[in-house]
Amino acid sequence: MVKTPIYLDYQATTPMDVRVLDVMMPYLTGKFGNPHSSTHRFGWEAEAALDIAREQVANCIEAKPEEIIFTSGATESNNMALKGVMDVWGEKKPHLITVCTEHKCVLEAAADCERHGYRVTYLPVGADGLIDLKRLKAEITDQTALVSIMAVNNEIGVIQPVKEIGALCRGAGVLFHTDAAQAFGKIPLHVDDMNIDLMSISGHKIYGPKGVGALYKRSGRHTALSPQMSGGGQEAGWRSGTQAPALVAGLGAAASLCQDEMAQEHSRLDRLMAAFKSRLFEAMPELVVNGHPEQRWVGNLNVSFPGLDGDLLLANIRDIAVSSGAACASAVSGPSYVLQSIGRSEAVAKSSIRIGIGRMTTDEELDYAATVLVDAVATMGGLKP
Ligand SMILES: Cc1ncc(COP(=O)(O)O)c(C=O)c1O
Numbered sequence: 001m002v003k004t005p006i007y008l009d010y011q012a013t014t015p016m017d018v019r020v021l022d023v024m025m026p027y028l029t030g031k032f033g034n035p036h037s038s039t040h041r042f043g044w045e046a047e048a049a050l051d052i053a054r055e056q057v058a059n060c061i062e063a064k065p066e067e068i069i070f071t072s073g074a075t076e077s078n079n080m081a082l083k084g085v086m087d088v089w090g091e092k093k094p095h096l097i098t099v100c101t102e103h104k105c106v107l108e109a110a111a112d113c114e115r116h117g118y119r120v121t122y123l124p125v126g127a128d129g130l131i132d133l134k135r136l137k138a139e140i141t142d143q144t145a146l147v148s149i150m151a152v153n154n155e156i157g158v159i160q161p162v163k164e165i166g167a168l169c170r171g172a173g174v175l176f177h178t179d180a181a182q183a184f185g186k187i188p189l190h191v192d193d194m195n196i197d198l199m200s201i202s203g204h205k206i207y208g209p210k211g212v213g214a215l216y217k218r219s220g221r222h223t224a225l226s227p228q229m230s231g232g233g234q235e236a237g238w239r240s241g242t243q244a245p246a247l248v249a250g251l252g253a254a255a256s257l258c259q260d261e262m263a264q265e266h267s268r269l270d271r272l273m274a275a276f277k278s279r280l281f282e283a284m285p286e287l288v289v290n291g292h293p294e295q296r297w298v299g300n301l302n303v304s305f306p307g308l309d310g311d312l313l314l315a316n317i318r319d320i321a322v323s324s325g326a327a328c329a330s331a332v333s334g335p336s337y338v339l340q341s342i343g344r345s346e347a348v349a350k351s352s353i354r355i356g357i358g359r360m361t362t363d364e365e366l367d368y369a370a371t372v373l374v375d376a377v378a379t380m381g382g383l384k385p
Helices: 018-028 041-060 074-092 104-115 133-139 162-172 245-283 310-316 337-341 346-350 363-379
Strands: 068-071 095-099 119-123 144-148 175-179 198-202 213-217 300-304 352-356
Touching: 018 245, 041 068, 041 213, 041 245, 068 074, 074 095, 074 104, 074 144, 074 175, 074 198, 074 213, 095 104, 104 119, 119 133, 133 162, 144 162, 162 175, 245 300, 245 363, 310 352, 310 363, 337 346, 346 352
Parallel strands: 095 119, 095 144, 144 175, 175 198
Antiparallel strands: 068 213, 198 213, 300 352
16 A cells, blocks of 8 residues: 655655764754864764765866855856856956756846846757757856756756857857756766856755755866855855754755766666656556657656646645646746646646656556545546646
8 A cells, every 4th residue: 555645746846864963963962063163073973974975066067176166056156157247257258158947946047137237048849858059058158157048947957068058058158057056966067077167066955964965066267156155154154154064964965866866776766767757657648758859867757738727736636745847936826827827728737747756766656646636636637638
């Protein structure tokens, strides 16, 4: 008998892996020192936790440990990257390029940049959710300081052509930041190979704790940021404030597990998702997948149920935790701007739900979820394409 409710919202957050919790526990009790206390053992052992985690996060993306800045999460990292870079380049290069389907924290940080007098270009995406590289190339000028494009979209799961974007930016002498909250630890991301200059990382999307993340910042003068948090000069001066050793140790452990298990987890999720999709599509061939059919993270399925209201559907499948198309920014309601950006009408966007699977998802859970979904749609009168 499958245990309910069933969690299928892995893009919103992930359950913490108990192996991560084991690593964190000592830093919540006995090893409670301030990692920035340099005069005694309590400080040194807490500092050692930061050192280990820095190396683990760096290893996952083939970066150097000193290029990892710990933050409170990807929201902070994205704000640091966009505002920090634009502030450094100022009037010399006042132009930023991003994409209209980015997470709200990138779009709002870009809007803040606009309020500070910088010019922002919001690239459109095609019906598959991907950017057009020619269009990106055409928008870059000698005034452009930064291109910020996410690796994996949190709503529709599409994977942007990160390596090609990196090559293009490097060739044009423009910095490249990627919001990798949904990609880090899940797909291979190598900062040198992909010419990534800045990368945002979140702990709670990779089976680690909430409230911690990192910004990868390529070393060197070129990638200087104006710090957004002033204070004691922690994190080499880039981000002041006492670090949380337990959270940071958890982030490091989570990154390391993701790295070790990436290939095996990918193929397991691929198999689970393929079986789940075929059950749904056999019963409901009218379903429409949102986003590129192949160039997507295997743990995400964003699907429209033509003729149905997504929120009503969710109300009919109460013991299955998925999200409606609009769920990514808790303060914002209405049809998803991401789905509208790929050309879905308001009605179709409102008929969509996002299903996310991950490390703890089982075959039995997905069997049960498919049955519940198919039954709920039938009860609601079926699909009306
Ligand atoms: C693509 C993306 N960027 C940024 C964030 C924000 O991350 P955090 O919760 O760590 O601030 C999220 C989480 O919803 C996300 O999915």
